[in-house]
Amino acid sequence: MIRSSDDPAASALWVRYDGDRMVRDVAARYGLTGTGPPPIPGQWGQATTTARDLARFLSLLPVVAHPDDAAALLGWMREATARAADGFDQRFGLFGTAPAGSAVKQGWMCCVGGSRHLHSVGVVGARVVVLLSEVPRAVGYGAARTALTAAAAATAVPPPRGP
Numbered sequence: 001m002i003r004s005s006d007d008p009a010a011s012a013l014w015v016r017y018d019g020d021r022m023v024r025d026v027a028a029r030y031g032l033t034g035t036g037p038p039p040i041p042g043q044w045g046q047a048t049t050t051a052r053d054l055a056r057f058l059s060l061l062p063v064v065a066h067p068d069d070a071a072a073l074l075g076w077m078r079e080a081t082a083r084a085a086d087g088f089d090q091r092f093g094l095f096g097t098a099p100a101g102s103a104v105k106q107g108w109m110c111c112v113g114g115s116r117h118l119h120s121v122g123v124v125g126a127r128v129v130v131l132l133s134e135v136p137r138a139v140g141y142g143a144a145r146t147a148l149t150a151a152a153a154a155t156a157v158p159p160p161r162g163p
Contacts, residue, residue, distance in 0.1 A: 002076035005106060006085035007045075014044040023047050030057050030064055045109050051130040054121050058128045074123065077103035092145035093120025093131050097152040111137045118144045120152060129155050 001009035013019075020037035027035040034050030062070045078101060082091050090106040098104060104122035116139060120131045131151050135144050 003079050004081045004085045019044050030060050051132050054130045055128045058123055074103045077105050080104050093148040093152045094122040096149040098124045116144055118148050120148055
């Protein structure tokens with residue numbers, strides 16, 4: 001699910017671990033005040049969160065999670081595939097701009113409230129970067145990918161200058 005954004009795998013995880021409870025438990029454990037289960041039970045893709053909460057989760061992951069769990073999750077994010085399980089091109093946002101070795105996770109959906117959502121989060125070097133976007137349904141995925149990739153490129157930190 002993490003490497004290749006696999007919806008059936010996400011659905012199986014949701015059912016296996018009681019998704020609504022899982023979201024509430026993780027939110028409480030990490031102090032995520034803007035994160036909650038979806039308004040319609042079982043619709044895992046509509047769980048809510050904020051950029052702040054995603055940044056907090058990724059920042060605290062190595063501290064709060066069991067070391068093996070944190071290493072596994074970040075390792076899977078470092079091995080993200082160019083194509084999702086359903087064939088969707090994941091090379092946008094941070095995946096399209098971050099240096100090798102970065103841990104990234106992409107997300108997308110259409111069309112809740114008439115909007116497309118395209119998201120890109122990750123650990124890039126020592127920084128956590130969170131990019132969440134929402135565009136009108138009339139904006140195609142190509143244009144949305146380009147915009148999010150430009151935003152990711154703007155977050156790049158220039159290399160340190162020599163003496």
